[in-house]
Amino acid sequence: MSDTVKNLNEMMGKLKDVGELFKFGERMVPVVENFISFMSDFIPIIEEVNGSIEETRSKIPEASKQINNVTNATELAITEVLDVVDKINDEIHNIDDCLSDMIASRHSVEELVEQLSTEIKGNAKAEEILQEMLNKIDVSLELEMMKNRLKNIITSTDQITMSLQVQDITAQQLAAVNHLIISVQHKLSSLLAVFNLADEETFAKDNLDMPGTHFDANASYNKSTNDQDLVDSVISGEKASQDDIDKLFS
Amino acid sequence: MSRKFLIVDDSNTMRRIVVNTLKSLGYNEYVEAEDGKVALEKLNADSAINFVITDWNMPVMTGLELTKAIRANERTKELPILMVTTRGVKEDIVQALQARVSNYVVKPFTPQILKEKIDLVLSN
Numbered sequence: 001m002s003d004t005v006k007n008l009n010e011m012m013g014k015l016k017d018v019g020e021l022f023k024f025g026e027r028m029v030p031v032v033e034n035f036i037s038f039m040s041d042f043i044p045i046i047e048e049v050n051g052s053i054e055e056t057r058s059k060i061p062e063a064s065k066q067i068n069n070v071t072n073a074t075e076l077a078i079t080e081v082l083d084v085v086d087k088i089n090d091e092i093h094n095i096d097d098c099l100s101d102m103i104a105s106r107h108s109v110e111e112l113v114e115q116l117s118t119e120i121k122g123n124a125k126a127e128e129i130l131q132e133m134l135n136k137i138d139v140s141l142e143l144e145m146m147k148n149r150l151k152n153i154i155t156s157t158d159q160i161t162m163s164l165q166v167q168d169i170t171a172q173q174l175a176a177v178n179h180l181i182i183s184v185q186h187k188l189s190s191l192l193a194v195f196n197l198a199d200e201e202t203f204a205k206d207n208l209d210m211p212g213t214h215f216d217a218n219a220s221y222n223k224s225t226n227d228q229d230l231v232d233s234v235i236s237g238e239k240a241s242q243d244d245i246d247k248l249f250s
Numbered sequence: 251m252s253r254k255f256l257i258v259d260d261s262n263t264m265r266r267i268v269v270n271t272l273k274s275l276g277y278n279e280y281v282e283a284e285d286g287k288v289a290l291e292k293l294n295a296d297s298a299i300n301f302v303i304t305d306w307n308m309p310v311m312t313g314l315e316l317t318k319a320i321r322a323n324e325r326t327k328e329l330p331i332l333m334v335t336t337r338g339v340k341e342d343i344v345q346a347l348q349a350r351v352s353n354y355v356v357k358p359f360t361p362q363i364l365k366e367k368i369d370l371v372l373s374n
Contacts, residue, residue, distance in 0.1 A: 075262060075263055078263045079266070082263070085270075158361055161267055161271070162359070162361070163358070164267060165267060165358035166358070168259075168357065169358070172336060214260065214312070215307050216337050218339070219357075221358060223358060227338035228356050228363060231356055235354060
């Protein structure tokens with residue numbers, strides 16, 4: 001076989017391959033058309049997502065500001081409550097002092113009455129009047145009762161003061177939320193930079209400064225003594241090994 | 251011996267509550283600081299301070315860092331330090347003990363708990 005025939009055969013083979021390629025191309029056309037149609041539908045969605053992200057990102061500074069406002073307003077209100085509690089406590093202590101003076105004064109009166117009853121001994125009428133007078137002015141029980149009631153009020157104001165610790169705890173929780181949303185803002189800015197093919201700095205310039213992490217995200221207002229009991233167990237086993245400490249928590 | 255407390259907390263409310271509790275327990279001498287750095291400055295400026303009550307989570311310098319700084323200073327290394335914090339998990343407690351806090355109180359606390367811990371630290 002001459003070289004010419006060989007070359008023609010090779011060319012025929014290549015043409016066959018080209019033919020197969022065209023057939024494959026024909027089969028691919030609907031797929032490509034579907035893909036283009038899908039992308040035509042998808043682009044507006046992407047644009048919408050892009051717009052939503054931008055809108056969300058732009059609202060974050062206001063949300064963050066509102067969280068800080070809540071923290072500040074709560075702290076201010078709690079300070080006012082503490083001022084009032086202080087005034088109540090001062091008044092209670094003043095009343096308590098007055099009651100103590102009255103009880104002391106009552107003891108002096110009793111001593112005088114004793115002297116008087118010695119002086120009027122034998123005068124039945126005078127003794128009767130003195131006894132009646134004593135019965136009428138005897139308020140010692142009431143005074144003691146009032147002192148006990150004041151103690152109860154002090155216990156209640158102590159309880160109010162302790163409950164106000166909730167402000168510190170919620171402030172830490174809010175600080176954690178604030179930190180989280182500012183992190184989201186920074187992430188969204190990065191994402192927008194990708195979508196818009198623009199410099200990240202353009203979006204980052206109005207980002208809020210990342211606050212410090214000086215909060216306990218797990219802070220909770222729990223009045224049970226479980227946590228303190230746990231602490232006490234660890235402290236009492238301070239000289240024990242780490243394994244011993246681990247067992248206390250298992 | 252008279253007691254002068256240094257109360258360290260970034261929350262005004264908590265400092266106020268601790269002060270009120272101390273007053274109700276008969277302790278009337280105290281100074282306040284809003285973070286560990288200010289606390290160290292006050293500690294260096296006032297040698298009468300002989301008891302520290304500190305929060306853990308604070309800006310600039312945390313209570314844990316403050317504790318380590320106090321323990322590293324020859325003059326203040328034996329100072330009683332009571333950590334008062336919301337952090338009540340095992341790792342935190344162990345970490346605070348390793349930094350050599352004298353005792354540890356979890357918020358929210360009652361006046362009785364605070365008194366008990368102060369007395370315990372002083373008796374040691």
